[in-house]
Amino acid sequence: xxxxxxxxxxxxxxxxxxxxxxxxxxxxxxxxxxxxxxxxxxxxxxxxxxxxxxxxxxxxxxxxxxxxxxxxxxxxxxxxxxxxxxxxxxxxxxxxxxxxxxxxxxxxxxxxxxxxxxxxxxxxxxxxxxxxxxxxxxxxxxxxxxxxxxxxxxxxxxxxxxxxxxxxxxxxxxxxxxxxxxxxxxxxxxxxxxxxxxxxxxxxxxxxxxxxxxxxxxxxxxxxxxxxxxxxxxxxxxxxxxxxxxxxxxxxxxxxxxxxxxxxxxxxxxxxxxxxxxxxxxxxxxxxxxx
Amino acid sequence: xxxxxxxxxxxxxxxxxxxxxxxxxxxxxxxxxxxxxxxxxxxxxxxxxxxxxxxxxxxxxxxxxxxxxxxxxxxxxxxxxxxxxxxxxxxxxxxxxxxxxxxxxxxxxxxxxxxxxxxxxxxxxxxxxxxxxxxxxxxxxxxxxxxxxxxxxxxxxxxxxxxxxxxxxxxxxxxxxxxxxxxxxxxxxxxxxxxxxxxxxxxxxxxxxxxxxxxxxxxxxxxxxxxxxxxxxxxxxxxxxxxxxxxxxxxxxxxxxxxxxxxxxxxxxxxxxxxxxxxxxxxxxxxxxxx
DNA sequence: GAAATTTACGGTTTTCGTAAAAATC
DNA sequence: GATTTTTACGAAAACCGTAAATTTC
Numbered sequence: 001x002x003x004x005x006x007x008x009x010x011x012x013x014x015x016x017x018x019x020x021x022x023x024x025x026x027x028x029x030x031x032x033x034x035x036x037x038x039x040x041x042x043x044x045x046x047x048x049x050x051x052x053x054x055x056x057x058x059x060x061x062x063x064x065x066x067x068x069x070x071x072x073x074x075x076x077x078x079x080x081x082x083x084x085x086x087x088x089x090x091x092x093x094x095x096x097x098x099x100x101x102x103x104x105x106x107x108x109x110x111x112x113x114x115x116x117x118x119x120x121x122x123x124x125x126x127x128x129x130x131x132x133x134x135x136x137x138x139x140x141x142x143x144x145x146x147x148x149x150x151x152x153x154x155x156x157x158x159x160x161x162x163x164x165x166x167x168x169x170x171x172x173x174x175x176x177x178x179x180x181x182x183x184x185x186x187x188x189x190x191x192x193x194x195x196x197x198x199x200x201x202x203x204x205x206x207x208x209x210x211x212x213x214x215x216x217x218x219x220x221x222x223x224x225x226x227x228x229x230x231x232x233x234x235x236x237x238x239x240x241x242x243x244x245x246x247x248x249x250x251x252x253x254x255x256x257x258x259x260x261x262x263x264x265x266x267x268x269x270x271x272x273x274x275x276x277x278x279x280x281x282x283x284x285x286x287x288x289x290x291x
Numbered sequence: 292x293x294x295x296x297x298x299x300x301x302x303x304x305x306x307x308x309x310x311x312x313x314x315x316x317x318x319x320x321x322x323x324x325x326x327x328x329x330x331x332x333x334x335x336x337x338x339x340x341x342x343x344x345x346x347x348x349x350x351x352x353x354x355x356x357x358x359x360x361x362x363x364x365x366x367x368x369x370x371x372x373x374x375x376x377x378x379x380x381x382x383x384x385x386x387x388x389x390x391x392x393x394x395x396x397x398x399x400x401x402x403x404x405x406x407x408x409x410x411x412x413x414x415x416x417x418x419x420x421x422x423x424x425x426x427x428x429x430x431x432x433x434x435x436x437x438x439x440x441x442x443x444x445x446x447x448x449x450x451x452x453x454x455x456x457x458x459x460x461x462x463x464x465x466x467x468x469x470x471x472x473x474x475x476x477x478x479x480x481x482x483x484x485x486x487x488x489x490x491x492x493x494x495x496x497x498x499x500x501x502x503x504x505x506x507x508x509x510x511x512x513x514x515x516x517x518x519x520x521x522x523x524x525x526x527x528x529x530x531x532x533x534x535x536x537x538x539x540x541x542x543x544x545x546x547x548x549x550x551x552x553x554x555x556x557x558x559x560x561x562x563x564x565x566x567x568x569x570x571x572x573x574x575x576x577x578x579x580x581x582x
Numbered sequence: 583g584a585a586a587t588t589t590a591c592g593g594t595t596t597t598c599g600t601a602a603a604a605a606t607c
Numbered sequence: 608g609a610t611t612t613t614t615a616c617g618a619a620a621a622c623c624g625t626a627a628a629t630t631t632c
Contacts, residue, residue, distance in 0.1 A: 001366055003294045019611060028599055033613060035597090043373055052606035052611065060373040067369035067563075074365060075292055078358035082334055082351040270561055272358075310586065319624055324588060326622090343586060343631040588629065596621070604613065 003071050005039045008032055009047065010068035013061060017054035073138035077272035088276040089118035095131040095143030096123055098189065100263050102219055103239050104160050105144075108287050112280060119276045128194040135266055141277055142267040146194040153269055159284050160263040162236040164195070165251040166202065169229040175206065175252045178232060184211045185231030187222050195261075199234040202258050223249060236261070294362050296330045299323055300338065301359035304352060308345035364429035368563035379567040380409035386422040386434030387414055389480065391554050393510055394530050395451050396435075399578050403571060410567045419485040426557055432568055433558040437485040444560055450575050451554040453527040455486070456542040457493065460520040466497065466543045469523065475502045476522030478513045486552075490525040493549050514540060527552070 011021035012032060022029040040047050047061035057065060080090050096105055101123065113121060124140065131143040136153060144159055166175055178184055186203065188196040196213065203211055214231060216222045222233055223240060227248040243249045253259065265284055267277075302312035303323060313320040331338050338352035348356060371381050387396055392414065404412060415431065422434040427444060435450055457466055469475055477494065479487040487504065494502055505522060507513050513524050514531060518539040534540045544550065556575055558568075 001370055003362070003366070006366075006369065017611080029612075030600085030614080031598060037613090038596095043370060045373065047373070050605090050612065054611070059376065063375065064369050064373040067365060067372060071294075071362065071365050071369065074358060074362050075294070075297075078297065078355050078362065079292055079334060081358060082336065082338070082355040084354065085350065308586080320587075321589080321625085322623060328588085329621095341587065341630085343584095345586070583632105585632090586630080588627105590627080591625090592623105593625105594621105594623075596619105598617105598619070600616090600618105602613105602615080604611100606611080607609090 001039065001042055003075055005035060006064075006068040006071050008035045009039060009061075010065065010072075012036060012048065012055060013057045013065050013068075016056060019054075069138045073271065077274075080274050081272055084275050086275055087118065088116040088274070088279040090274065090276060091120045091122065092274070092276045092280060093122050093124070093140040094280070095134050095140040095145075096125055097128065097131070097144055097146065097263070098125050098219055099195070099236055099239055100144045100160070101125055103162075103236055104263070104287075108283060112283055115283075116276065116279055119279075127189060132266065135268060138268070138271070141271070141274075142265055142280075144263050144265055147262050147264045149264060149266060155267050155269045156264045157281070157284070158262050159265040159287070162238070162261045162263060164198065164234055164254060164259045164261050165237045165240065166232060166254055167223070167226050167235055167240050168232045168250050168252060169226055170247055170250050171229065172232075172250060178203075179207050184208065185214045186211045187214050187216060187225050187231045187233040189222075190215050190217070195234050198258070198261070199232075202234065202254065203232075205258075292330060292333055294366055296326060297355075297359040297362050299326045300330060300352075301356065301363075303327060303339065303346060304348045304356050304359075307347060310345075360429045364562065368565075371565050372563055375566050377566055378409065379407040379565070379570040381565065381567055382411045382413065383565070383567045383571060384413050384415070384431040385571070386425050386431040386436075387416055388419065388422070388435055388437065388554070389416050389510055390486070390527055390530055391435045391451070392416055394453075394527055395554070395578075399574060403574055406574075407567065407570055410570075418480060423557065426559060429559070429562070432562070432565075433556055433571075435554050435556055438553050438555045440555060440557060445557050446560045447555045447557050448572070448575070449553050450556040450578070453529070453552045453554060455489065455525055455545060455550045455552050456528045456531065457523060457545055458514070458517050458526050458531050459523045459541050459543060460517055461538055461541050462520065463523075463541060469494075470498050475499065476505045477502045478505050478507060478516050478522045478524040480513075481506050481508065486525050489549070489552070490523075493525065493545065494523075496549075 008021065008025060011024050012018055015021050015024065018032045018036065019029050022032045025032070036047065043060070045060050046058055047064065048055040049058055083090055105123065109121065109123070126134065128145040131145045132149060132151070134140045135143050136151070147156070149156060168175065168178065172178060186199050188199065203209070211231070214225070216225065219239065223243050225231065226233055227243065237251060240249060240251050244251045299312065299316060302315050303309055306312050306315065309323045309327065310320050313323045316323070327338065334351070336351050337349055338355065339346040340349055374381055396414065400412065400414070417425065419436040422436045423440060423442070425431045426434050427442070438447070440447060459466065459469065463469060477487070477490050479490065494500070502522070505516070507516065510530065514534050516522065517524055518534065528542060531540060531542050535542050
């Protein structure tokens with residue numbers, strides 16, 4: 001059994017199909033079949049149940065699956081450690097929330113890329129739920145997400161603190177007026193977004209429970225929708241500051257307990273901390289003191 | 292870079308020689324050279340400095356070395372996890388002290404092997420210092436060793452508690468007489484044995500500091516040497532009980548603080564716990580209550 | 583010159599990709 | 608009959624072992 005075997009195995013298990021795994025791995029299916037078969041022969045047990053629509057991991061396959069990502073990450077870490085002479089360099093994969101990226105990351109990234117040009121920084125965005133699994137399953141080295149996040153394998157540090165405000169159309173001058181509105185919608189990112197749950201809790205505490213969510217994929221679209229009266233949303237004050245100034249929307253302050261949101265930077269505890277990551281963490285700390 | 296590359300790399304780094312690594316790996320040196328060279332080309336840096344007497348790991352090589360064992364262990368764990376259906380089976384590597392093996396392990400092992408015939412149990416003996424590194428570097432799944440052992444990566448549990456006694460020739464009826472003896476020797480296992488340090492501390496507290504150590508490799512030899520008057524040693528009471536009964540040696544009780552020794556079972560925190568290991572731990576707990 | 587590493591090279595094994603066959607719904 | 612996996616097979620690449628060359632003390 002080798003690391004490349006596990007890589008193929010992981011793709012097949014994740015995609016549930018040898019054909020699609022072959023596409024993702026840039027090879028042909030006969031190859032995938034052969035490698036899986038060889039792996040099964042080596043282990044002396046079957047890893048997949050074959051049906052007409054694809055394959056499904058058996059018990060042994062499911063038990064082996066968590067190791068695939070770890071082996072791949074460990075090999076990548078070995079390479080990184082060898083190349084890491086103390087000067088930050090090499091790849092660094094960071095995940096972030098859309099709002100955090102828009103609001104806080106730009107100055108951090110510009111300073112980082114300027115200071116450490118040898119680091120190939122890649123930032124991907126997603127919801128908190130998605131980012132947490134990305135970190136846990138070694139797809140990114142670390143991520144910004146909104147707490148509370150509790151997991152025994154994760155290390156947390158507060159990166160930024162935000163004041164969340166209730167964002168309404170300019171016609172809604174007092175938030176209490178929302179209770180009377182007939183067709184109120186909550187405008188949120190897709191499922192897994194942590195602001196969505198907060199917003200629902202806040203509205204519920206205001207006696208509003210009938211709001212239907214509208215899922216949008218970009219901040220600008222969300223603000224635009226609020227502006228024309230489609231519904232309300234919950235966002236950091238600084239994100240909507242510009243739209244408020246132009247009278248497109250209104251921002252309503254919330255009680256401290258509801259408005260306080262901490263953006264955490266999370267990492268797996270058991271991974272190698274490269275010089276690039278160390279430098280990034282240091283810059284984050286400095287940033288927190290400023291912002 | 293692949294797991295097999297790291298395996299070869301690890302052997303070369305550890306042995307400091309491609310020739311000897313080739314012997315250990317059951318291959319020829321040209322092969323080792325080629326694989327190392329390919330690995331260096333792949334990484335784009337040199338892993339070894341070549342001299343006439345062998346090779347030495349460069350900075351990058353030293354940084355990569357710790358990953359080699361981890362990758363190998365993780366692959367072995369992946370295989371074990373796949374084969375582990377809840378019934379204990381497969382290989383289980385346990386390290387143990389010579390004294391613990393003689394004194395406590397026999398009943399534990401006989402019960403374990405009887406209950407779980409599918410487990411291929413391998414017990415190796417060594418000093419505490421050696422066993423700790425064996426566990427840390429993934430050469431054994433767990434080990435019995437004498438505390439105190441503090442390490443952030445290790446999980447400890449008390450397996451047995453022993454009463455240590457000062458073992459002297461039958462002619463020495465009171466331990467205080469030792470101080471007058473001219474050529475006293477301490478009879479100990481090789482360097483790294485935890486009893487050795489205890490014995491030196493005890494003698495020192497008795498005002499004896501000039502004792503020279505004699506290193507022996509077996510318990511029987513140690514007891515025989517004490518019996519004929521070569522020196523003194525420190526061992527669990529139960530180990531020497533038989534020799535005491537035959538008047539070959541005398542066992543002198545020590546103050547509780549000096550005599551109390553805990554045998555710990557240590558494991559790495561970050562490793563997969565197989566069903567076989569779970570069963571072994573359970574039996575250890577049961578054993579502790581008995582003994 | 584002795585001990586070790588490196589290079590050269592033929593044979594073997596493994597892996598890859600095309601193409602055809604078999605299985606399942 | 609359409610989708611997916613499996614098998615067959617020739618080409619390419621990687622790997623292994625023998626033997627000779629090179630380096631370094």
